[in-house]
Structure formats: structure tokens, C-alpha cells
Amino acid sequence: MTGTTAATGAGAAGVPARPPVILNHLGPVVGARLAAHWSRPTVIARDEAQPPWVVPRGVDVLLTRPLIGWDAAPDTPPAGWLGDLRWIQSASTGIDFYPRWLYDGPHRASVPVTCARGVSAVPIAEYVLAAVLLFEKRLDTIRVRGPQDWTKSTLGGLTGKRLGLVGYGAIGRAVAERAAAFGLQVGAVRRTGWTTPEPGVEPFERLADLVAASDHLVLALPLTDDSRGLIGADLLARAKPGQHIVNIARGALLDQDALLAAVEAGRIAGATLDVTEPEPLPAGHPFYSHPAIRLTPHVSFSGPAVEARLADTILTNLDAYASGRPLHDRVDAATGY
Structure with a gap:
């Protein structure tokens, strides 16, 4: 532009x-x-x-x-x-x-x-794929520290899963390109709508439909007056069961209380949050210790x-x-x- x-x-x-x-x-x-x-x-x-x-x-x-x-x-x-x-x-x-x-x-x-x-689209996209892989492969939880931990379990995979992009600018494009290489189906919604097809990306007109269809939902849109609190309790109630949410945009896009309730209810299986509202969260906030929520200190842009x-x-x-x-x-x- x-x-x-x-x-x-x-x-x-x-x-x-x-x-x-x-x-x-x-x-x-x-x-x-x-x-x-x-x-x-x-x-x-x-x-x-x-x-x-x-x-x-x-x-x-x-x-x-x-x-x-x-x-x-x-x-x-x-x-x-x-x-x-x-x-x-x-x-x-x-x-x-x-x-x-x-x-x-x-x-x-x-x-x-x-x-x-x-400028930071590539490192952010790499962070998103790392978060998705870590969620599916659970490398942090299946790590063995002794023979007593040597048990078998079935890991998740990416092929055939859908990654939903809320926002489709430079970051969304970089994520989509890398997600396709792992066999993920990619869907996206964008503020301006869709006038021309994007190769390898399924266009969604309604955010609610994308939320309902996505195994991994990635927030990659700017924070504006219109997008503040965009992902709230109503949308989370419609999320595909077992969904993993990745937020690399702004914490205020997501109703954090509603997210915690959705995780506790089992609707959302996990969240990887590089951003929160505020930053940092106050001491004792449940996100710090919740086993299904992984926090990083707003570093996804770095590289x-x-x-x-x-x-x-x-x-x-x-x-x-x-x-x-x-x-x-x-x-x-x-x-x-």
C-alpha cells in the first residue's frame, strides 16, 4: 500500500x-x-x-x-x-x-x-507452526526422565487438520504458505472480504463458520475498535471441540476470562498465547500455571x-x-x- x-x-x-x-x-x-x-x-x-x-x-x-x-x-x-x-x-x-x-x-x-x-511475518509464521506442532506432538509432556516414564502413547498429526486464520495480511500469508507444506488445510477470514481466490486457502465469509471448522485457530489481525474482544464467549462456544488457539496478534482480541472458562469446560483443548491483556499478566493469574495454556512473553516477532x-x-x-x-x-x- x-x-x-x-x-x-x-x-x-x-x-x-x-x-x-x-x-x-x-x-x-x-x-x-x-x-x-x-x-x-x-x-x-x-x-x-x-x-x-x-x-x-x-x-x-x-x-x-x-x-x-x-x-x-x-x-x-x-x-x-x-x-x-x-x-x-x-x-x-x-x-x-x-x-x-x-x-x-x-x-x-x-x-x-x-x-x-x-517485517516480522516469517518469524511469526515459524512460531505459529512450532506452536501447532508442539500441541500435536506433545514433546514437552512425553519427554522421559527415567525408565518409569517409558510408556507408549499416540501422538497427533497435522495432515488433514484445518488451520483457521483470523486475518489474512502478510503474517497470514506467511503462515498459510508454511502450513500447506505440512499438509494442513488452511481457511481464512479477512476484513475486506474476498474478491480473488488465494491458492491453497479456503475463503470463509463468516468468522463463526471458521471457528467452528478449525482445529487450530490463529489470531493474526490488528487490534482496532472493531476487533477488540472479537473472540468472546459466544464464538468460543461454537468452536470445534478440541480446538487449539494461537494468538500472536494482540491480547485484547481475545476475552481471556471466556477462554479460561472454555478450556475448563473442555471445549478448547489448549491455547498458545504470545500476547495478553495486560502485558505482563499480574502475578497469580491462572494462565501462568494452567497446563493447557502456554504463555510466551511477546517474542514471536523476534528473529x-x-x-x-x-x-x-x-x-x-x-x-x-x-x-x-x-x-x-x-x-x-x-x-x-
Whole structure:
């Protein structure tokens, strides 16, 4: 997806009339890649004593990420916070960590916000397949620690099972591609509906039908006002018996009390949750000790190549910005992603 042009004004041969000034919240690895860019930018490291919305005058580009203080942002934008900004780039795919005024308001046409859509799709897809395999093969529970544990049991399998994708963006596509290699049938629902067929993916028009048909249900959609609490007690009551739920998106998509009740009732056989609401869950929360629920600390996006891919994505957009061309992966304020 592309957005409107946002540039400092390109000169001859695409060289900007003035080198961009970039405030970098993303650390030295990205900073070093930026500094070598052909547009000759001035790269300023973040002053960690300042909240992330403090942008000095003269800064054209803000590169930022969640979990560095945006959760403490005021409800309304501080006076003059935009300063001279012309482009904001997030290191995350989702933008629900930010105050709405970051990406929505009178400035949204002149100061586009772009995200890192697809940067972590591969490691997240690998995490999903690992979770599905671990659920079926039970390697953590059948491990033997002595001859007394040497008993036979029948393991599950993937061939012929259905993996249901709630959301079908870059992450959903990466999951579907890998799931097919294991013989899984893949079904999906998407917010925009289906206009063209996706090879190897069965389109579902209704979420309830996908929930009822899936052995493994994967939540891979952004958190918006419309999707908050999407998977609740009503849908869980319709789930295919023995279903395994994998949430790699946002904890608030799932009613956690309803999930616990469905697991206790035996309707849901297990859940692998890389995200919760809140993060972390408070001490003593039943998810920490429940044998059917596996928690990980919001790390599914991580991998050895992610930082390099993020830098590549940002540099591609910096090419466009400095040349006066449309930016990629622009956030749509109307949809919230």
C-alpha cells in the first residue's frame, strides 16, 4: 500500500534539496544504516530522558517504536508537538500502542505515518507452526526422565487438520504458505472480504463458520475498535471441540476470562498465547500455571534477521521520501492499521 508523497523537495537526479534530519528511536544498528544513505541525512539519537513525543525543531523524520513510553502519552497532543515533522515511521506493524493523535488528525495528509508491515511475518509464521506442532506432538509432556516414564502413547498429526486464520495480511500469508507444506488445510477470514481466490486457502465469509471448522485457530489481525474482544464467549462456544488457539496478534482480541472458562469446560483443548491483556499478566493469574495454556512473553516477532529487515524497510521508504515519491505501508487512520 502506498500513500501520498512526503519529501523535503527533490533536486537534480533525485537528490533532496536539503538532507533530511532524522530522530532515531531505533538504536545504533538502524542509525548506522541510515547514516550511510545517499540522501546524506543527519541522524539524531533519542534522548532517553525525554518522552518519545518530544521532537526537536528542525527534525523532518521520526523513527519510533512501541514500549518506550508511548503508553504514558497524554490524551491530546502536546502543543506544537509535530514541530517540523514530515514523516513518522513505526518499527511495529500494529499501531495500537500509540495515542491516536500520532496518526490521526489534521496533519495526517501532510505528515504520513508508515509501519513495518510484513517485517516480522516469517518469524511469526515459524512460531505459529512450532506452536501447532508442539500441541500435536506433545514433546514437552512425553519427554522421559527415567525408565518409569517409558510408556507408549499416540501422538497427533497435522495432515488433514484445518488451520483457521483470523486475518489474512502478510503474517497470514506467511503462515498459510508454511502450513500447506505440512499438509494442513488452511481457511481464512479477512476484513475486506474476498474478491480473488488465494491458492491453497479456503475463503470463509463468516468468522463463526471458521471457528467452528478449525482445529487450530490463529489470531493474526490488528487490534482496532472493531476487533477488540472479537473472540468472546459466544464464538468460543461454537468452536470445534478440541480446538487449539494461537494468538500472536494482540491480547485484547481475545476475552481471556471466556477462554479460561472454555478450556475448563473442555471445549478448547489448549491455547498458545504470545500476547495478553495486560502485558505482563499480574502475578497469580491462572494462565501462568494452567497446563493447557502456554504463555510466551511477546517474542514471536523476534528473529536473527528482523532488525536487518526493518532497516531495509526504512531505507526503502527513505529512498522514496528523499526522492519525492509515495511512501510504502502508510497507516490508514480510518481502519487503524
